[in-house]
Amino acid sequence: MDIGIGLIGFGTVGTGVVRILQNNADLIEGRLGRRLVLRKIADLDIKRDRGVPIQRDMLTTDAYEVIDDPTVDIVVELIGGIEPAKSFILRALELGKPVVTANKALLAQHGAEIFGKAAEKGIPLGFEASVGGGIPVLKALREGLVANNIEAILGILNGTSNYILTRMTEEGLDFKRALSQAQRLGYAEADPSLDVDGVDAAHKLTILASFAFGTWIDFKRVYVEGIRDISPLDIEFSREFGYRIKLLAIAKRDGGKIELRVHPTMIPEGHLLSQVQGVYNAIYIVGDSVGPTLFYGQGAGSAPTGSAVVSDLVDIVRQGRLLQLPSFAKDRPLKDIEDLRCPYYLRFTAVDRPGVLSKISGILGENDISIASVIQKGRTKRGAVPIVMMTHEAVERNIRRAIEEIDALDVIKDSTKLIRVEALGV
Amino acid sequence: MDIGIGLIGFGTVGTGVVRILQNNADLIEGRLGRRLVLRKIADLDIKRDRGVPIQRDMLTTDAYEVIDDPTVDIVVELIGGIEPAKSFILRALELGKPVVTANKALLAQHGAEIFGKAAEKGIPLGFEASVGGGIPVLKALREGLVANNIEAILGILNGTSNYILTRMTEEGLDFKRALSQAQRLGYAEADPSLDVDGVDAAHKLTILASFAFGTWIDFKRVYVEGIRDISPLDIEFSREFGYRIKLLAIAKRDGGKIELRVHPTMIPEGHLLSQVQGVYNAIYIVGDSVGPTLFYGQGAGSAPTGSAVVSDLVDIVRQGRLLQLPSFAKDRPLKDIEDLRCPYYLRFTAVDRPGVLSKISGILGENDISIASVIQKGRTKRGAVPIVMMTHEAVERNIRRAIEEIDALDVIKDSTKLIRVEALGV
Numbered sequence: 001m002d003i004g005i006g007l008i009g010f011g012t013v014g015t016g017v018v019r020i021l022q023n024n025a026d027l028i029e030g031r032l033g034r035r036l037v038l039r040k041i042a043d044l045d046i047k048r049d050r051g052v053p054i055q056r057d058m059l060t061t062d063a064y065e066v067i068d069d070p071t072v073d074i075v076v077e078l079i080g081g082i083e084p085a086k087s088f089i090l091r092a093l094e095l096g097k098p099v100v101t102a103n104k105a106l107l108a109q110h111g112a113e114i115f116g117k118a119a120e121k122g123i124p125l126g127f128e129a130s131v132g133g134g135i136p137v138l139k140a141l142r143e144g145l146v147a148n149n150i151e152a153i154l155g156i157l158n159g160t161s162n163y164i165l166t167r168m169t170e171e172g173l174d175f176k177r178a179l180s181q182a183q184r185l186g187y188a189e190a191d192p193s194l195d196v197d198g199v200d201a202a203h204k205l206t207i208l209a210s211f212a213f214g215t216w217i218d219f220k221r222v223y224v225e226g227i228r229d230i231s232p233l234d235i236e237f238s239r240e241f242g243y244r245i246k247l248l249a250i251a252k253r254d255g256g257k258i259e260l261r262v263h264p265t266m267i268p269e270g271h272l273l274s275q276v277q278g279v280y281n282a283i284y285i286v287g288d289s290v291g292p293t294l295f296y297g298q299g300a301g302s303a304p305t306g307s308a309v310v311s312d313l314v315d316i317v318r319q320g321r322l323l324q325l326p327s328f329a330k331d332r333p334l335k336d337i338e339d340l341r342c343p344y345y346l347r348f349t350a351v352d353r354p355g356v357l358s359k360i361s362g363i364l365g366e367n368d369i370s371i372a373s374v375i376q377k378g379r380t381k382r383g384a385v386p387i388v389m390m391t392h393e394a395v396e397r398n399i400r401r402a403i404e405e406i407d408a409l410d411v412i413k414d415s416t417k418l419i420r421v422e423a424l425g426v
Numbered sequence: 427m428d429i430g431i432g433l434i435g436f437g438t439v440g441t442g443v444v445r446i447l448q449n450n451a452d453l454i455e456g457r458l459g460r461r462l463v464l465r466k467i468a469d470l471d472i473k474r475d476r477g478v479p480i481q482r483d484m485l486t487t488d489a490y491e492v493i494d495d496p497t498v499d500i501v502v503e504l505i506g507g508i509e510p511a512k513s514f515i516l517r518a519l520e521l522g523k524p525v526v527t528a529n530k531a532l533l534a535q536h537g538a539e540i541f542g543k544a545a546e547k548g549i550p551l552g553f554e555a556s557v558g559g560g561i562p563v564l565k566a567l568r569e570g571l572v573a574n575n576i577e578a579i580l581g582i583l584n585g586t587s588n589y590i591l592t593r594m595t596e597e598g599l600d601f602k603r604a605l606s607q608a609q610r611l612g613y614a615e616a617d618p619s620l621d622v623d624g625v626d627a628a629h630k631l632t633i634l635a636s637f638a639f640g641t642w643i644d645f646k647r648v649y650v651e652g653i654r655d656i657s658p659l660d661i662e663f664s665r666e667f668g669y670r671i672k673l674l675a676i677a678k679r680d681g682g683k684i685e686l687r688v689h690p691t692m693i694p695e696g697h698l699l700s701q702v703q704g705v706y707n708a709i710y711i712v713g714d715s716v717g718p719t720l721f722y723g724q725g726a727g728s729a730p731t732g733s734a735v736v737s738d739l740v741d742i743v744r745q746g747r748l749l750q751l752p753s754f755a756k757d758r759p760l761k762d763i764e765d766l767r768c769p770y771y772l773r774f775t776a777v778d779r780p781g782v783l784s785k786i787s788g789i790l791g792e793n794d795i796s797i798a799s800v801i802q803k804g805r806t807k808r809g810a811v812p813i814v815m816m817t818h819e820a821v822e823r824n825i826r827r828a829i830e831e832i833d834a835l836d837v838i839k840d841s842t843k844l845i846r847v848e849a850l851g852v
Binding site (some may be wrong): 020028030031140144147148276287290292293294295296297298308311314315318319 | 442446453456457554561565566570571573574575696698714715716717718721724729730732736741744745
């Protein structure tokens with residue numbers, strides 16, 4: 001018997017789903033033993049030509065016509081945002097219809113409620129497309145690595161930011177120029193804040209970490225820093241130290257606590273993550289049995305995200321009415337960012353005068369921060385020079401206090417720049 | 427209700443499985459909702475201490491005591507090789523017991539029979555551990571990328587060969603020295619032929635390609651070349667051209683035909699695959715919707731392979747009695763290696779005399795082979811010099827004929843060396 005699919009949202013990803021269901025219908029039927037048939041599509045705009053052949057009467061502007069249609073067996077939500085997406089999903093689950101969604105913002109902020117409803121009703125909810133686009137990373141984490149305690153997740157989860165950092169690294173562009181290049185190519189929105197301020201990556205990290213650690217992560221408690229302040233100077237210095245700068249989303253288990261943070265991070269240039277260029281995503285996952293693994297691919301876009309949505313449809317049909325929700329712990333304490341321990345890159349902007357370096361290193365020493373290496377470059381026009389240091393592992397609280405003290409010195413001409421370092425193995 | 431697990435083979439991987447089932451028992455029960463309980467272990471050697479606590483009466487030297495034990499619900503086969511592994515698996519399936527195996531040689535050579543029996547009986551058969559160790563690549567291919575026509579698979583599937591090539595590349599060792607280093611570290615067997623001659627990679631490629639293309643691949647028809655003939659000289663030249671040499675297992679769709687080959691391959695040094703070092707494995711998969719993806723991790727070893735075995739156990743319990751075998755096409759023609767088209771690296775060993783280069787390039791031209799670049803190095807002691815060329819895309823048949831003609835010239839002092847090139851994007 002055919003499986004009826006209803007689509008809410010006929011944008012980029014929706015069009016990708018329709019194209020796959022049309023072009024690869026026989027292939028998927030051969031693999032699944034059932035045919036996935038598109039029955040109804042809702043979108044506010046039902047006039048625009050998406051370049052895929054669709055019967056006129058399949059389109060509606062009313063999402064509930066899709067959800068309530070008795071020939072629709074599975075509802076696919078692709079409009080994004082909180083409302084009305086949330087109401088649509090809850091309504092479908094109420095009716096006993098499995099749901100597939102790519103909505104990371106919604107799951108990161110209302111995951112407990114939505115998964116709770118799905119579990120209560122015993123209805124499957126697919127969300128592979130919400131993290132990493134076409135990369136089957138949630139499947140890998142929840143099924144392939146199910147035997148593992150997850151020790152760490154380090155992800156390049158936002159293609160827009162990675163594209164901008166790649167252009168800045170390869171061509172020496174500053175942030176603004178790289179951003180407008182990304183906007184021209186359609187890789188960044190007119191308002192790029194969700195992407196470049198790290199919020200989108202934090203949404204995805206929240207979902208990954210919730211399933212990795214079996215506890216609902218409070219999205220608002222993820223420490224988030226974007227890439228707007230990264231300068232070509234920092235990229236140049238990080239290269240001299242043998243590092244690349246990436247916007248990493250990091251989740252780690254540290255004893256009973258969980259560390260969750262999104263920020264520009266220096267990683268060794270020999271590491272696979274630092275080779276991930278342009279709009280690509282990659283997720284590095286370390287399990288206690290499997291060791292380090294990496295999953296790489298296109299993190300966004302019509303066809304790749306469509307691939308993930310359709311894989312969820314197939315899984316739901318194959319596995320029937322099961323919802324594989326692990327037993328979630330109620331409370332798992334999060335680590336405060338001030339308790340973080342890692343090496344730091346520090347760039348001071350100081351007047352070029354004898355004794356400055358000794359003042360700075362004196363304050364660092366008093367704050368229990370030891371220096372691994374220093375680069376001091378020639379004088380700039382304004383008479384201030386950058387002094388760049390890599391520290392050994394230090395505590396963020398101490399780093400912040402030291403920077404506050406140093407920035408108060410009259411020889412310091414600009415606020416000190418800090419980039420956290422991940423000294424990854426392999 | 428607990429799920430009883432029976433183990434046949436208490437070697438490296440078997441010990442890894444036992445350790446995971448013991449150490450992560452609560453974690454897995456929390457995720458699965460059922461407890462996986464080890465009931466019986468068979469091995470020829472039941473005396474040796476594996477460093478894991480096992481009750482004496484759980485051990486037997488008779489595999490059928492495991493298979494027939496009514497408290498054993500799922501049978502795990504980890505002895506490898508064709509017989510008696512095949513009989514054990516068929517017997518378990520006969521009894522209606524799901525089977526998990528890591529046996530790539532068996533599945534590559536008798537897959538049709540074994541999967542046929544499982545399908546006939548409707549009994550699940552897990553085999554994630556047979557390819558890529560702990561990397562959930564078969565799951566990714568069969569489930570995560572289920573919506574895709576698979577266009578290409580390029581895999582570093584043998585950790586031993588990759589370790590040897592890594593040492594040769596990083597330290598300039600020759601093959602023999604790198605091999606004995608690998609043997610000393612336990613990365614290579616006393617008889618390393620299965621690994622270094624490409625047979626193990628071909629087994630794994632057969633399994634990947636069968637599921638990617640929905641047709642049983644005849645393992646004997648995979649073109650296989652190992653790494654014994656790779657010299658430090660070739661590694662040095664490939665570096666000058668901007669390439670690395672890897673033992674790649676390649677499966678491609680080319681119109682109606684399938685291309686299947688395992689051989690040393692030059693890949694651009696900027697590509698992620700060329701960054702895969704040591705005993706690690708990586709599989710680069712290109713799908714028509716998802717585009718390029720990469721899956722990376724430890725391809726062998728006790729804990730990583732154990733991780734894959736236990737993930738299969740969980741899947742079988744979660745999904746019940748389903749066997750997800752796609753409809754397999756009976757016949758899908760394989761492409762002859764002589765029809766292959768790719769760029770080639772050619773190293774001629776010629777006397778250093780005027781006119782030699784023109785003779786060689788003349789013969790190449792007559793065979794429709796055009797040259798992209800040439801390196802000619804200084805004279806060696808024996809009076810012969812290496813002349814190295816990268817060709818544009820050419821047909822293997824023409825390359826072979828040209829080499830035959832060139833090697834017959836009296837100015838050629840040694841047989842010409844050929845390495846195929848993959849000009850991968852990204």
